[in-house]
Amino acid sequence: MTSAHTGYFISFEGIDGAGKSTHVDAFRNLMQERYPDKEVVMTREPGGTTLGEKLRTLLLDAPMNLETEALLMFAARREHLAQLIEPALEAGKIVISDRFTDASFAYQGGGRGLSLDKLNALERWVQGQPDGSLLQPNLTILFDLPGEVAEARRSKARAPDKFEKMDLSFFERVRQEYLRRAKEDPKRFHLVDATQTPEAIWNGLKQIQIAI
Ligand SMILES: Nc1ncnc2c1ncn2[C@@H]1O[C@H](COP(=O)(O)OP(=O)(O)OP(=O)(O)O)[C@@H](O)[C@H]1O
Numbered sequence: 346m347t348s349a350h351t352g353y354f355i356s357f358e359g360i361d362g363a364g365k366s367t368h369v370d371a372f373r374n375l376m377q378e379r380y381p382d383k384e385v386v387m388t389r390e391p392g393g394t395t396l397g398e399k400l401r402t403l404l405l406d407a408p409m410n411l412e413t414e415a416l417l418m419f420a421a422r423r424e425h426l427a428q429l430i431e432p433a434l435e436a437g438k439i440v441i442s443d444r445f446t447d448a449s450f451a452y453q454g455g456g457r458g459l460s461l462d463k464l465n466a467l468e469r470w471v472q473g474q475p476d477g478s479l480l481q482p483n484l485t486i487l488f489d490l491p492g493e494v495a496e497a498r499r500s501k502a503r504a505p506d507k508f509e510k511m512d513l514s515f516f517e518r519v520r521q522e523y524l525r526r527a528k529e530d531p532k533r534f535h536l537v538d539a540t541q542t543p544e545a546i547w548n549g550l551k552q553i554q555i556a557i
C-alpha cells in the first residue's frame with residue numbers, strides 16, 4: 346500500500362470513450378479548491394515524463410508483440426514513478442493520473458491475453474516498495490459502460506489510435522477485467538455508471554470524499 350508517503354494518489358480508468366477525460370480536469374480543480382494547501386499534480390499514462398511521452402507515441406501508433414507492449418508500458422510507468430509520482434507523493438501532493446496499472450491488467454491482460462502471472466511480476470518489479478508492499482493509487486475512479494456505447498461515442502469524437510481500432514469483443518474483455526479488479530479491491534475503486542449524462546456523472550464525482 347501507500348503508507349510510506351504523505352500524499353494522495355488518484356487514478357482515472359475506463360475503456361476508451363468512457364468519458365474520463367471529459368471530467369478529469371474539473372476533478373483536478375475540485376481537489377485544488379477543497380485542499381488549497383496541497384498541490385494537485387495532473388498526469389497521464391502512458392506518458393507523464395519526456396521519455397514516457399515518447400513511449401506513448403510508439404505504444405499508441407506501432408503494432409507490436411504483446412510482451413513488448415507490456416514491458417514498454419511498465420518501463421514508461423517506472424520512469425513516471427521515479428521522476429514524477431513518487432517525489433510528488435513524498436512531498437505530500439495530490440497526484441491524479443489519467444490511467445495507471447489497472448489499464449495494463451485490463452488492456453494487455455484482459456484485452457490481449459497476457460497472463461496474470463506476468464502482469465503481477467511486472468507490477469511487483471515496478472511498484473514494489475522496500476517494505477514489500479506495492480505502491481498503488483489510494484483511489485481509482487472507474488468509468489464503466491458497455492463497449493458499444495463507448496464505440497459510438499468514440500466514432501463521433503476523433504480518429505482512432507491503435508487501441509481504439511480494436512473490435513467490440515476486445516473492449517468487452519477490457520471492461521470485464523476492470524470490473525474483476527474493482528470487485529477484488531472494492532475499497533480502492535469508486536465505480537461510475539458512465540452511461541449517465543455528463544451532468545449526473547459530475548454530480549456523483551462531487552460526492553467523493555477522500556481521506557487525506
Ligand atoms: N456522459 C456522456 N454522455 C455522452 N457523451 C459523452 C459522455 N462523456 C463523454 N462523452 C463524449 O464521448 C466522447 C469520449 O469522451 P472522453 O474523451 O472523455 O472519453 P475517454 O474515456 O477519456 O476516452 P480515452 O480514454 O480514449 O481518452 C467525447 O466526444 C465526449 O464528449
Ligand SMILES: Cc1cn([C@H]2C[C@H](O)[C@@H](COP(=O)(O)O)O2)c(=O)[nH]c1=O
Pocket residue numbers: 361389390391405418443444445446448449450452453508509
Ligand atoms: C496505461 C495504459 C494504457 N493503455 C492504453 C489505453 C488507451 O487505449 C491508451 C491511452 O489512451 P488515453 O486516451 O490516454 O486513455 O493506452 C494500455 O493499453 N495499457 C496501459 O498500461
